[in-house]
Amino acid sequence: MTTCFEDVENKKITLPGYYNNPIYLQGSASLRVINNIIDSPHYHIYIDYNKYFNHVIYKTITPFIEINAGDKIIAIKTKHETIKTFNALLLAGGTYTLILMGDINNVTPLLLDDTIECDNKTFIYIRFIHAVFQGPMIDVIIDDELYDNFNYKDSHVLKIPKKQKQTDHLNLTLQTKKQQLNTYPLYVQQGHIYTIVLTGTPEHLFILTKDDGQRRCV
Numbered sequence: 001m002t003t004c005f006e007d008v009e010n011k012k013i014t015l016p017g018y019y020n021n022p023i024y025l026q027g028s029a030s031l032r033v034i035n036n037i038i039d040s041p042h043y044h045i046y047i048d049y050n051k052y053f054n055h056v057i058y059k060t061i062t063p064f065i066e067i068n069a070g071d072k073i074i075a076i077k078t079k080h081e082t083i084k085t086f087n088a089l090l091l092a093g094g095t096y097t098l099i100l101m102g103d104i105n106n107v108t109p110l111l112l113d114d115t116i117e118c119d120n121k122t123f124i125y126i127r128f129i130h131a132v133f134q135g136p137m138i139d140v141i142i143d144d145e146l147y148d149n150f151n152y153k154d155s156h157v158l159k160i161p162k163k164q165k166q167t168d169h170l171n172l173t174l175q176t177k178k179q180q181l182n183t184y185p186l187y188v189q190q191g192h193i194y195t196i197v198l199t200g201t202p203e204h205l206f207i208l209t210k211d212d213g214q215r216r217c218v
Contacts, residue, residue, distance in 0.1 A: 027092030030064040034099045036131040036199050046075040061210045083107050102133050121191040124160040129197045141173040
């Protein structure tokens with residue numbers, strides 16, 4: 001499995017060729033924000049100098065909003081100062097998640113291309129994100145299936161076959177190489193996408209869960 005993240009700190013995200021093809025820049029893109037910084041202040045997210053997300057506190061997963069596609073200047077601000085500013089190329093029709101990680105002294109923004117191919121409507125699709133700063137490598141067990149070796153900043157889409165009734169539940173267990181941690185029941189529906197964010201501290205891990213429905217299916 002490979003990470004789907006781009007570390008946007010101190011660099012510009014570019015995709016060769018897209019600047020020369022206006023079809024990718026005409027229209028709108030979808031964007032949301034996840035704040036995973038413990039004890040953070042309220043962050044405000046500005047895009048091209050306009051405020052789009054207001055008072056994003058720890059453990060918040062905002063709704064998706066539509067913005068014009070193109071090369072964007074994104075700024076993370078508090079009430080009194082600008083924390084980070086970076087450029088990102090958002091393509092028309094694309095779906096993106098901006099995740100605020102790290103700690104309050106070193107905010108690390110990561111931009112995730114969050115469009116998911118839902119090629120089988122009987123499956124459950126889980127976007128699992130390891131977002132715990134200095135957290136251990138994590139294995140995820142869903143029912144009896146092992147998805148191993150998630151490190152900090154890793155994000156993968158897990159495709160879970162679910163051939164029983166349309167609405168059911170799964171058991172998700174977190175473990176390190178040394179010990180089993182918590183087990184969480186997940187109530188799920190076939191064909192839906194679920195965002196699961198590993199959060200907390202290295203000593204106390206837990207998850208945030210969001211049912212995205214079929215919002216990001218292509």
